[in-house]
Ligand SMILES: [Fe+2]
């Protein structure tokens with residue numbers, strides 16, 4: 225059972241970002257499958273933490289590239305990352321209080337999945353175009 229297939233996520237013009245996105249899909253799919261299969265307790269907590277940690281790394285990787293390349297819409301893109309991380313932290317806190325698996329499933333299916341597809345298509349796509357031009361020396 226997969227939340228998102230590789231083909232569901234658009235490719236961007238900067239290969240490092242595609243690699244990071246693919247790894248994130250693997251990690252979120254592992255969490256999703258565990259939820260669907262009824263895995264619980266520490267194992268589930270470990271998978272949830274691994275997912276959130278991967279999102280943190282994914283975002284900071286992009287933010288680092290944006291700063292180094294002086295990306296023009298840094299504030300906008302990084303602000304969106306910050307908003308999602310806050311959402312994930314709230315989700316994790318609520319899950320620790322309630323242990324409600326349906327809420328996690330619901331979040332992954334109806335919030336995270338459409339969000340990441342949209343985000344890759346918009347902010348990540350524009351950022352990757354910028355990075356590939358900077359790397360090609362167009363601006364230096
Ligand atoms: Fe991304």
Ligand SMILES: [Fe+2]
Nearest residue numbers: 286343347348
């Ligand atoms: Fe991003």
